[in-house]
Amino acid sequence: MEVHVTGGTGFVGSHLSNRLVERGHDVVAVSRNPDESPVEIDDSVERRGGDVTQSETLDFSGADAVVHLVALSPLVKPRGTTHHEVTAEGTRNVVEACDRDGVERLVHMSALGADSDGETAYIRAKGEAERAVAESSLDATVFRPSVIFGDGGDFVSFTKLLTTPYVTGLPGGGKTRFQPLYVGDLVGMLADALDEEHVGETYELGGPEPLTLAEMSRSVYEAEGRSLRVVPIPMPLAKVGLSLADPLPFVPMGSDQYRSLKFDNVVEGTNDIDAFGVTVDDLTTFDGYLGLE
Numbered sequence: 609m610e611v612h613v614t615g616g617t618g619f620v621g622s623h624l625s626n627r628l629v630e631r632g633h634d635v636v637a638v639s640r641n642p643d644e645s646p647v648e649i650d651d652s653v654e655r656r657g658g659d660v661t662q663s664e665t666l667d668f669s670g671a672d673a674v675v676h677l678v679a680l681s682p683l684v685k686p687r688g689t690t691h692h693e694v695t696a697e698g699t700r701n702v703v704e705a706c707d708r709d710g711v712e713r714l715v716h717m718s719a720l721g722a723d724s725d726g727e728t729a730y731i732r733a734k735g736e737a738e739r740a741v742a743e744s745s746l747d748a749t750v751f752r753p754s755v756i757f758g759d760g761g762d763f764v765s766f767t768k769l770l771t772t773p774y775v776t777g778l779p780g781g782g783k784t785r786f787q788p789l790y791v792g793d794l795v796g797m798l799a800d801a802l803d804e805e806h807v808g809e810t811y812e813l814g815g816p817e818p819l820t821l822a823e824m825s826r827s828v829y830e831a832e833g834r835s836l837r838v839v840p841i842p843m844p845l846a847k848v849g850l851s852l853a854d855p856l857p858f859v860p861m862g863s864d865q866y867r868s869l870k871f872d873n874v875v876e877g878t879n880d881i882d883a884f885g886v887t888v889d890d891l892t893t894f895d896g897y898l899g900l901e
């Protein structure tokens with residue numbers, strides 16, 4: 609198959625591009641700066657320039673399927689653009705380009721909690737993007753994962769940005785729960801999703817166990833031989849602090865990041881990993897990845 613991956617040079621995209629090559633596919637990785645990637649990408653992957661906010665720069669001709677990964681990170685404030693422009697309008701552009709270039713198959717990357725009426729700009733844009741996909745005539749599959757970790761990802765460094773070693777303050781004591789999923793496990797499922805049987809499905813995916821932000825932060829420091837004691841910062845205080853940071857470009861977080869910490873990011877019903885013949889025991893744990901098991 610010829611598979612075009614938007615955001616194919618990003619964290620998930622680099623791992624996915626490599627996995628698709630291993631599975632024998634021809635891969636085109638599309639992004640604005642196609643020569644840059646956080647992990648090495650196989651030489652056989654064609655890196656192609658394209659900006660999802662400018663539909664005329666997209667060219668999916670020849671593709672049997674598009675995997676659409678582009679979005680802005682929810683962990684830091686967007687600079688010079690918005691979640692709406694990149695994720696919502698960008699997805700409409702990708703859908704239009706698929707129609708224009710004769711592509712019928714789309715695997716779309718969303719996120720747990722995607723909701724056009726949601727609490728954060730990221731979650732709202734993800735909801736709008738899902739609507740654009742649902743309103744299209746494409747044979748689509750939607751992925752809604754929890755947080756993803758692995759080489760080249762920014763989640764581990766994010767926990768360090770939020771904390772200081774030994775004693776740290778975390779909003780609400782860091783009790784927000786996530787269900788971290790290893791990128792190597794996720795990209796296997798994304799590659800499988802190209803099969804016909806997954807058309808029309810939406811999958812909510814998480815790792816083997818829910819973990820709080822405090823637990824994950826402790827593991828990150830433990831892997832470096834350091835301890836971490838978490839001191840709760842009352843949520844109202846965190847709200848004021850991060851709201852004040854909104855207009856300050858040199859502070860990476862703001863009120864949206866505060867709001868995202870108010871909600872758990874875990875699969876509420878069934879973890880849809882079973883749709884790919886995967887069980888919890890097959891998945892890499894966060895501590896295992898950090899070398900703690």
Ligand SMILES: NC(=O)c1ccc[n+]([C@@H]2O[C@H](COP(=O)([O-])OP(=O)(O)OC[C@H]3O[C@@H](n4cnc5c(N)ncnc54)[C@H](OP(=O)(O)O)[C@@H]3O)[C@@H](O)[C@H]2O)c1
Pocket residue numbers: 614615616617618619620621638639640641642644658659660661676677678679680681694698717718719720753754755756757761763
């Ligand atoms: N990482 C997580 O924990 C996580 C959790 C749930 C869902 N997701 C979703 O998974 C997807 C991939 O995430 P990721 O962590 O791999 O993100 P990432 O590392 O930030 O990669 C984003 C990719 O998109 C490209 N890109 C950004 N803006 C673009 C634009 N306007 N036009 C074309 N390409 C653009 C980037 O390259 P250039 O900058 O060179 O253009 C890069 O290749 C996203 O949809 C994200 O919301 C991620």
